[in-house]
Amino acid sequence: MSEVMKQLTAEQLSEVKRQMGIYTQGVQDIIPVEELENKVAKSVLENRPLKIKLGLDPSAPDVHLGHTVVLKKMRQFQDNGHIIQLLIGDFTGKIGDPTGKSVARKQLTDEEVKHNAKTYFEQFEKVVDMEKVELHYNSQWLSQLNFEDVIQLAGKITVARLMERDDFEERIAFGKPISLHEFFYPLMQGYDSVVLECDIELGGTDQHFNILMGRHFQEKYGKEKQVAILMPLLEGLDGIEKMSKSKKNYIGIDESPQEMYGKAMSIPDELMNKYFELITDFSPNNLETIKTGMESGNLHPRDAKMLLGKTIVRMYHGIEAAEKAEQQFISVFQKGAAPDEMPLVEWRGNTEMPVIDFLVDIHLLSSKSEARRMIENRGVKINGDKVEDTGILVSINHGLVVQVGKRKFVKIKML
Amino acid sequence: MSEVMKQLTAEQLSEVKRQMGIYTQGVQDIIPVEELENKVAKSVLENRPLKIKLGLDPSAPDVHLGHTVVLKKMRQFQDNGHIIQLLIGDFTGKIGDPTGKSVARKQLTDEEVKHNAKTYFEQFEKVVDMEKVELHYNSQWLSQLNFEDVIQLAGKITVARLMERDDFEERIAFGKPISLHEFFYPLMQGYDSVVLECDIELGGTDQHFNILMGRHFQEKYGKEKQVAILMPLLEGLDGIEKMSKSKKNYIGIDESPQEMYGKAMSIPDELMNKYFELITDFSPNNLETIKTGMESGNLHPRDAKMLLGKTIVRMYHGIEAAEKAEQQFISVFQKGAAPDEMPLVEWRGNTEMPVIDFLVDIHLLSSKSEARRMIENRGVKINGDKVEDTGILVSINHGLVVQVGKRKFVKIKML
Structure with a gap:
């Protein structure tokens, strides 16, 4: 038992154990767990x-369920009276890509940064109490550093240590160039923790290296080292890649109840337990019941999935919307005879296009004139909604169900 | 023939050829020589x-003959009307060593930088026309860079390119750490050339990598690339290592005529031609005569060495001092029966100590009392000067000749 633990009363000790029970739940790794307990x-x-x-990247403010894994963990700390420091990495965003090669990494203006941050916060409010959150923009201190300060910072880490980062190591192995400025992103993230004197930094497992930079630099600058809490990465609807906007395999927390529910129904069976654990507000007991139910066959995967879909909608739109989404699903896809297994159509084109072109492109109908006729005859449904107008645009996303006539269904798989 | 060469009149062309003849003389490498010709x-x-x-390091302002190799080349450009830009790397000097590990790399104050620069210039005056020299301190622009500027600079070079520098490559191979800030010294040197818009950068072959950084960054910043002129490194009196203050194998250009002459006489025979070529003001014809003279045996190495010693003293102290130094050498070491081959005593101790202790330490005399008696009897000479006082301190340096009695000589070899 550590020195500080020895000083606790029995009551305090049980409070520490209680909190630790919550914080360690569902995490991938805590580095090091003893230090967390001491803190x-x-x-x-x-x-x-x-x-x-x-830490938040101000360039992509669309929040999806993948983000909520970390947000939920934040909420637990908040519920126990701790302080959340949201750090907008706007300094990096304002620099853009100095090599000029990456179009994606374009330079953001102050207004864009502020706007994107606001977009984050509006969405975060659904999970954490934004009133109690500390907001920080790292340009506040990073833009103040001069060349000498940068040299001092760079003098506190070795090249070899930086090259250990997986993606750097890989690029070196494959002879792909690393531009020297890229070494500074982990340094900045570490230095932010020095300035903010963080006790803990939260992130996905892909942030392992960067979060340990915080520990490294805090020590070098004579501060107490932060603890890294790494959350598992949530695979997206494709069941393979990390959920992300660019992969189009996400459920956004601002999406409509129907979209959320529909997308939830396309989650692969084998990921159900992980989704329940990481993104719902179910208690450990409830999670266990679902898990054993599915293992024993008492809970059918589709029923579990419907529960998941309903839960997600309830969390972000309330119980009424959740029940409505469920009802709609039942009437369209079950009573409406949508088969359990529908043919998948792989899609890598536009995310929006005229309905007539779309019907032809996915080979449900063989010509535009045929497509037009079928719509006019009210024989086309998208996600259960009848298409009333031949001129509409379809928003194409993962799990979209397109029906022609009574029995012809396909489901879209985004690539 | 390049575009610019084609535009020259015959007279201009011959002027270019004349200048190129001078600039290419005695250099180790010109990168690339075609660009120099075009410039x-x-x-x-x-x-x-x-x-x-x-570029000059402001931390070690003692100028020795090794430095004059480059200074002489500068003088040739100056004599043809070109502008010398002396760049004091004071920014680096003011930072010191951010890792705190190197005691040598202590932080310099503004006053120390100014003082050291002045010391340089006083010595340089013996080789170049300091009135016509442009002086620059790189802290003037480097201290103005902020973190964003540094990121922009770092974005213009890859990690792999930096790791090609010999000493980095070696340290990586041997698993010795490289602190990230060390990557910035070549960047700074390169950026200096961007700011100064240099046409040419001069340096020893050990500056190969750093000078090419100037070309690299000038190109990245859309400027005309400088040409690298690399001069051979002059081995010191030990004939092995590069002449440097720390190796104690140097002839300082501020040393007394006697010291200079004495040290010159300890240069290994096989380096004579190199010394004549790199540090004297002899014409190519004269150099050739000396070379063939030694090869044919018509010029005895010791006579050549005496000519070298006399020339060096003449260059830095004038003809009178040179003749006097030669006379003194002849009277002491030749007429005074100093043998051609004296036993060497290797020395790695203090560079200054009481004469009595010194005589015992080098085993010329077996006890302090014997040493005292010998000095009182006027039987001890150092570099041909009788020691008159038993209490003096001896300055110990490479090539120092100590004589006891008529026939007992030793020569000091600094380790």
């Missing part, structure tokens, strides 16, 4: 909140 | 002087 113990002993940092 | 041609065509940069 929680100290916080209980001194009645002082811990500071938990979450 | 000289343009300069002749447009009657515009070229800008030639020489």
Whole structure:
């Protein structure tokens, strides 16, 4: 038992154990877990909140369920009186890509950064209490550093240590160039933790290296080291890649109840438990019941999936919307005879296009004139909704169900 | 023939050839030589002087003959109307070593930088016309860079390119750490050339990588690329290592005529031609005569060495001092029966110590009392000067000749 743990009363000790039980739930890794326990113990002993940092990239403010894995963990800390430090990495965003090669990494203006941050916060409100959150923009301190400060910072880390980062190591192995400025992104993230004096930094497992930079630089600058809490990455609807906007395999937390529910129904069976654990508000007991139910065959995967879909809609749109989405699904896809297994059509084209072209492109109908006729005869449904107008645009996304006539169904698989 | 060369009149062309003949003399490498010719041609065509940069480390202002190799080349450009840009790398000096590991790389104050620069210039005056030199301190622009500027700079070079530098490559191979800030020294040197818009950068072959950084960054910043002129490194009196203060194998250009002459006499025979070529003001014809003279045996190595010693003293102290130094050498070491081959005593101790201790330490005399008696009897000479006082301190340096009695000589070899 550590020195600080020894100073606790029995009551305080049980409070520490209680909090640790919550914080360790569903995480992939805590580095190191003993230090987390000591920090929680100290916080209980001194009645002082811990500071938990979450870094955000201001260039892509669309929040999806993948993000909520970390947000939910933040909420747990918040519920126990700790302080969340949301860190907008706007300094990086304002620089853009100095090599000029990446179009994606274009330079953001102050207004864009502020707008994107606001977009984040509006969405975050659904998971965390934004009133209690500390907001920080790292341009505030990073833009103040001069060349000498940068040299001092760079003097506190070796080239070899930086090259250990998986993606750098890989690029070196394959002879792909690394531009020197790229070495500075982990340094910045580490330095942010020095400035903010974070106790904990939260992130996905893909942030392992960068979050450990915080520990490294805090130590070099004579501060107490933060603990890394790494959350598992949530695979997207394709069941393979990490959920992300660019992969089009996500459920956005701002999407409509119907879209959410429909997309939830396309989650692969084998990911159900992970989704329940990481993105719902179910208690450990409930999670266990679902898991054993599916294992024993008492809970049919589709029923579990419907529960998941309903839960997600409830969390972001309320119970009424959830029940409505469920009802609609039942009437369209079950009573309406949508088969359990529909042919998949792989799609890598536009995400929006005229309905007539779309019907031809996915080979449901063989010509534009045929497509027009079928719509006019009210024989085309998209996600269960009758298409009333031959001139509309279809928003194409993963799991979209297109029906022609009574029995012809396809489901879209985004590539 | 390049475009610019084609525009020259016959007279101009011969002027270009004349200058190129001078600039290419005695150099180790010109990268690339065609670009140098084009630059000289343009300069002749447009009657515009070229800008030639020489970077100086402000932490070690003692100038020795090794430095004059480059200074002499500078002088040739100056004599043809070109502009010398002396660049004091004070920014680096003011930072010190951010890792705190190197005691040698201590932080310099503004006053120390100014003082050291002045010390340089006083010594340089013996080789170049300091009135016509442009002086620059790189802290003037480097201290103005902020983090964003540094990122932009770092974005213009890859990690792989930097790791090609010999010493980095070696340290990586042997698993020795490279601190990230070290990558910035070549970047700074390159950026200096961007700011100064240098046409040419001069340096020893050990500056190969750093000088090419200037070409690299000038191109990245849309400027005309400088040409690298690399001079051979002059081995010191030990005949092995590059002449340097730290190796104690140097002839300082501020040393007394006697010291200079004495040290010159300790240069290994096989380096004579190189010394004549690189540090004297002899014409190519004279150099050839000396070379063939030694090869044919018509010129005895010791006579050549005496000519070298006399020349060096003449260059830095004038003809009178040179003749006096020669006379003294002849009277002491030749007429005074100093043998051609004296036993060497290897020395790695203090560079200054009481004469009595010194005589015992080098085993010329077996006890302090014997040493005292011998000095009182006027039987001890150091570099031919009788030691008159038992209490003096001896300055110990490479090639120092100590004589006890008529026949007992030793020569000091610094380790």
